[in-house]
Amino acid sequence: xxxxxxxxxxxxxxxxxxxxxxxxxxxxxxDPKTKEKIPPHFIQKLTFSVNGKxxxxxxxxxxxxxxxxxxxKVKNAKPGDKVKVAWSDNKGETGEKEIAVS
Amino acid sequence: xxxPNRRFFLKGAVASAVAVFAAAAGWISPRRAAAAExxxxxxxxxTVEEALKNLYGSSAAVASPEVKIRAPLQAExxxxxxxxxxxxxxxxxxxxxxxxxxxxxxxxxLNLTPSAVPYFSANIKLGATSDVHFIVKSGGKLYRAKQxxxxxxxxxxx
Numbered sequence: 001x002x003x004x005x006x007x008x009x010x011x012x013x014x015x016x017x018x019x020x021x022x023x024x025x026x027x028x029x030x031d032p033k034t035k036e037k038i039p040p041h042f043i044q045k046l047t048f049s050v051n052g053k054x055x056x057x058x059x060x061x062x063x064x065x066x067x068x069x070x071x072x073k074v075k076n077a078k079p080g081d082k083v084k085v086a087w088s089d090n091k092g093e094t095g096e097k098e099i100a101v102s
Numbered sequence: 103x104x105x106p107n108r109r110f111f112l113k114g115a116v117a118s119a120v121a122v123f124a125a126a127a128g129w130i131s132p133r134r135a136a137a138a139e140x141x142x143x144x145x146x147x148x149t150v151e152e153a154l155k156n157l158y159g160s161s162a163a164v165a166s167p168e169v170k171i172r173a174p175l176q177a178e179x180x181x182x183x184x185x186x187x188x189x190x191x192x193x194x195x196x197x198x199x200x201x202x203x204x205x206x207x208x209x210x211x212l213n214l215t216p217s218a219v220p221y222f223s224a225n226i227k228l229g230a231t232s233d234v235h236f237i238v239k240s241g242g243k244l245y246r247a248k249q250x251x252x253x254x255x256x257x258x259x260x
Contacts, residue, residue, distance in 0.1 A: 015221075055214075055218045056214050057212070058213075058222075059145075060211075062145075063206070063226050064224055065182045065183075069224065069225045070224045071222070071224075072219075072221060072223075073219035074217055074218050
């Protein structure tokens with residue numbers, strides 16, 4: 001699933017923004033056609049790394065909105081540093097993207 | 103011909119070699135953020151207190167103005183409510199966001215290393231008008247702040 005990432009640096013702090021195309025199904029919604037519950041399908045782990053070193057891990061639940069937009073900040077990142085975000089969901093699907101700090 | 107003693111010896115040697123390697127690689131460091139499994143029980147909890155006990159072993163959090171939060175006073179669409187939290191508290195290990203009136207209140211939980219700034223922002227769902235709780239673990243203690251978000255159309259149902 002598609003991912004978008006962006007970094008923004010100000011005052012020695014670099015914001016890492018990630019947008020992931022993901023349904024984030026709660027397991028509570030009912031399919032209007034079949035009248036059956038749609039099974040849960042949501043991202044559980046989101047791992048942020050800078051130059052291969054893990055800096056933060058987010059555990060997400062079904063209450064994170066569809067197509068999650070998540071931001072964190074890291075210290076002392078320099079232009080060109082490699083920022084990677086990797087995710088995995090409750091069905092075992094995974095994705096990752098790496099960009100350079102702008 | 104198998105020698106049970108030899109087999110035992112080999113197993114032990116492999117196990118200790120793995121342990122030594124794991125320690126050397128930093129896998130056993132207590133501050134490693136990813137060491138924890140996804141906190142299934144905390145996400146299944148039905149109340150804010152139960153979720154916090156599952157996550158932190160205690161729900162005793164002190165209300166603090168140092169936990170700075172941003173959330174809308176009113177959300178037209180409960181399916182996408184932008185919230186963020188930051189703090190000047192030192193040695194922040196984790197940040198949690200909980201929606202009191204959701205069937206399962208815990209929405210998101212961030213584990214931080216010292217390289218990260220204590221800040222977290224996400225779009226979350228609110229099933230109905232609810233207090234949104236923000237918890238910061240700093241120096242082993244829990245601090246909290248909350249804000250009521252009024253929802254016109256809920257974001258958890260159909």
